Amino acid sequence: MENKNELSPEWEADLPVLGALKKAMPQQVPAGYFNALPTIMLSKVRPTVEEAKTVKMASMRNWMRYAAAAVLIGVVLIAGYFYTIDKSPQPIIYPKNVDIAVMLPYLSDNDLQLYLNTSTAIAGVANSIESNEILEPAEIDLAELSDEDLMQYLNEQNKPIVKKSS
Amino acid sequence: MFEEDTAILLGFKVSATKELAYTSLVKKYQEKLYWHIRRMLVSHEDTNDVLQNTFIKVWRGLENFREDSQLFTWLYRIATNECLSFLAQQKRKGSESFEDIAEAYSNKVKSDPDFDANRLEWKLQLAIQQLPEKQKIVFNLRYYDEMSYQEMSKVLGTSEGALKASYHHAAKKIEAFIINS
Incomplete structure (x- = not known):
């Protein structure tokens, strides 16, 4: 950069205050700031180099997105099926x-x-x-039973009755 | 370590020396760019943010840097644009008038633990905060960085005549502010 004095136009001579001032800034910078900044900057720009490789990751992310969508659709369909089927016990229909x-x-x-x-x-x-109660045959006194009782019993047992002709 | 700008630019183009060249560039220009930004933004924290953004953009754009312009002019242009973007963002958030912004920046200057209202250097800082943004940049580049109008024209994309007029108005306002304060 050029020296200010060499460039100063004539009207700058009319600025006595600015001409008399030191150009140093009165504010302070935290100690060690300029020593640390180059390293900080390098660590900040390095991930940018890695970003170039993330192109492949993007296509992989697309694949994963489709897979996730398929899983989600499957879960929704299965959940819908179980939700809609009738879970109440079916009544027994007797013919x-x-x-x-x-x-x-x-x-x-x-x-x-x-x-x-x-x-x-x-x-x-x-x-x-x-x-x-099932009675033993020995306990039954057949003489006390009428023919009708016997017929009813046999009918209940579903046995064919054959009457012998006397 | 690369010293010359041409060595930095060449070193940056070779992957083996790219990081070394970048570190050399940061070391060489960090103080100048830091103070250029801090004169605009006053606070160290804001300056640090904007300076880091500037160097990140330098990393991304240095490969495409056209060597028909000077490296330091290009760096100043990036830093200045980053400053103006930051200030525009602040304005959108606060939607304050110019007077409110000038007042806010004056208060930032006064809040510095080393602030001394009787010292001329601090009065100058307060006076600079009364200037419109563009005049502030022109004054700082000319007064502190001692940049030629030709170089300033490349940084700001403004004609040399307009820059001279802008600096003249800024310097007069500052003189008046300091004398009257």
């Missing part, structure tokens, strides 16, 4: 006008046991098969 006697041979023991257990729950203990 009407079904002849039990016809169906009975086709049912397994397990089915029957399940039916009896369910019937116990619905009909109550008093009406369940478990509460029925």
Whole structure:
């Protein structure tokens, strides 16, 4: 830069105060500031060099964005499915006008046991098969039973009745 | 360590010496740019922010620097533009009038722990704060940095005649302020 005195136009001679002043700034700078600044600046600009490599990271970020979107859509769909399905217990629909006697041979023991257990729950203990007393044949005095009682019993047991002709 | 501007510019173009050249540049110009900015912004903290931004822009732009202009002129131009951007930002935040801004900067000068109202150097600092921004820059570059009008013209993009007139008005105002205070 050029020397101010060499450049000063004539009118600067009319500025006695400015001419008499020292040009030093009266403010202070924190101690060690100028020693530290070059290192600080270098540390600040170095990441800028790394930024050039982040171009690849940007495309990777795009890929991750799509993956995240796909996961989000999946979660929403699954959540929607579980939210919309009816979680209340379905009522048991018993078939009407079904002849039990016809169906009975086709049912397994397990089915029957399940039916009896369910019937116990619905009909109550008093009406369940478990509460029925089964009498030993020796305890039954057949002489006291009428023909009608015997017929009813046999019907209940679902056994065909064959009357012998006398 | 690179001493000459041409050595710094050459060193910056080679990746192995780029950081060394940059450090040399910062060491060589940091004080001049610091005071150029601080005369405008007064506070050390603001000056530090703007100076760091200036050097970051220098790092980014130095590769494209055209050597048909002087390096120090280019650095001053970046620093001056950073200062003006900072001041414009401050104005937008506060939306204050010129008088309010001048008052605020005078108060910043007075808040310095070393401030002495009887010393001429401090009176000069207060007087500079009364100037409009452009006159302030012109006065500082001419009075403190002793920059020629030709160089100032390159820094500020203003004609030499306009700069001379601007400095003349600024110097007269400052003389009057100091004499009357």
